[in-house]
Amino acid sequence: MINVTKMRRSVVQPARSAGVWRRQLLIGLVFGYVGFLIIAPLAGLVSGAFSEGIGAIVSALSQPDVLAAFWQTLLIAFIVVGLHTIFGTMLAWVLVRDTFPGKRLLNALVDMPFAVSAVVVGYMLLLLFGRNGVLAPLLAMFDIKVAFAMPGMILATLFVTLPFMVRELMPVLKNFGIQQEQAAATLGASGWQTFWLVTFPALRWGFVYGIILTFARALGEFGAVLVIGGGIQGRTETATLYIFRALDERMYVGAYSAALVLGLCSLLLVLGTELFRRWRE
């Protein structure tokens, strides 16, 4: 009896200690990788911004051109969020509920902005709306400026943020099903009533997440806005474009502190949403 337990222990024990050792190695490896890849650069940014003290950050960020750039970014982000809330909902609804030939292809196309380079997005818009663009005569006729102006930057940001709202709403809509909507319709509710009183309340968290993710992505857009907007100081310069210019002009404290503010904003938005989502689940 005693011999058996001893034998068993001698078999099990080494295996288990090897398991613990392997476990610790793997966890250590992952933490090391994440620390090197993500945490170290993040710490670098914080220390870089604070290298000349907090006073330098405040004075760098309160320059009128910096404030104007951040204001421009916020304005674009708000408009983009508004438009995507409306059209993203419609798009999600059509992709979930409607059936028509080519729907699967359309569904895949919605993810295209995720993979198409931001520079190419800006360039496409330039080909359409630029000086020699396809639509140039039409724009000249109505005296509308799109390239190197606000509308172009809004279009560019709309393109790159297209998937977020749709992809947040689609699974919620799919899970919600169609029965409650049908019940409302048979009880005489109009299409709008059904949407506002039945569908919308079921989707509300999807809306919240979609809006936050779209907003965060819009804050950080750089390449597309640079190409279509040109980064003209005081006119089409957003926060990211300011950072780019400040680095070029060797205004490091300004660049680093603007980068820190922008990074922190998106970070808090996305991580806050993620934590809230987990807490709610």
Next chain:
Amino acid sequence: MTARPFLPAGLIKRIAWGRHSLRASVLAYLAVLLIIPLLVILRDGLQEGLTGFWQTISQPVAWHALTLTLWTSAVMVIINTVMGTLTAYVLVRYEFAGKALLNAIVDLPLAIPTLVTGVMLVILYGPQQALGGWLDHTLGWRIIFAPPGIILALLFITFPLVVRAVQPVLLNLDREQEYAAATLGAGPWTIFRRVTLPALALPMSSGALLSFARAIGEFGAIIIVAGNIPLYTQTAAVFVFGEVESENRAGASAMSIIMVAIALGLILGVEWLQQRQERKSVA
């Protein structure tokens, strides 16, 4: 569908009308935002015919930019797939202090604008900085304004993609097969390689493809980290930017077409893999 006959005829008509107008407006929105711009670039790039297109692309600067983009992205994909799968494995299978924190950190790169990522890497590894200068002088490793910087930036940006593709599949994986293999005497490495890994092949490949797609077009982080040195650190996206700036439409359009084609192929590939995974988990 079976509930349809209960609805009054007028209502059906109204719903059908609403459905068609909704479909039409959504298609119009997508056409303006997505499809027309893509077609315009296609038209512009193929204006000179396929030979003109090929001539533009095969010029040394363009060709180098394209191959540099492809090889740095490929190196990133290999490292990211291994480390992403490992991270997902550790997050799903082990309990340890700081697990929730690690899980939150994985999402960080999705939140940070890629331009800011570039700034962070330059602060850490730039030639004038403490760490970057030390690496350069003592080991001769140049990271910023060199290809390693590109790979590092791409690794940062794409880190969540493989982790978040593998994690849910691993979480739902039935462990009975692994236990069976263990009772049959297989070691942990054999179990992982012969039982767990094959089950993760689909999500790993869709995460890898997604990372690759994301990497091909990256601009913000790369222009900061690698600069714009033709024949050395100029990637495809930076090349397009330069051609647009110097108003060279032929070069910009040709490279854009290649990038869009790669993006489309990869996105369709990811879609196909995800559908296969869904069917597999339902079955």
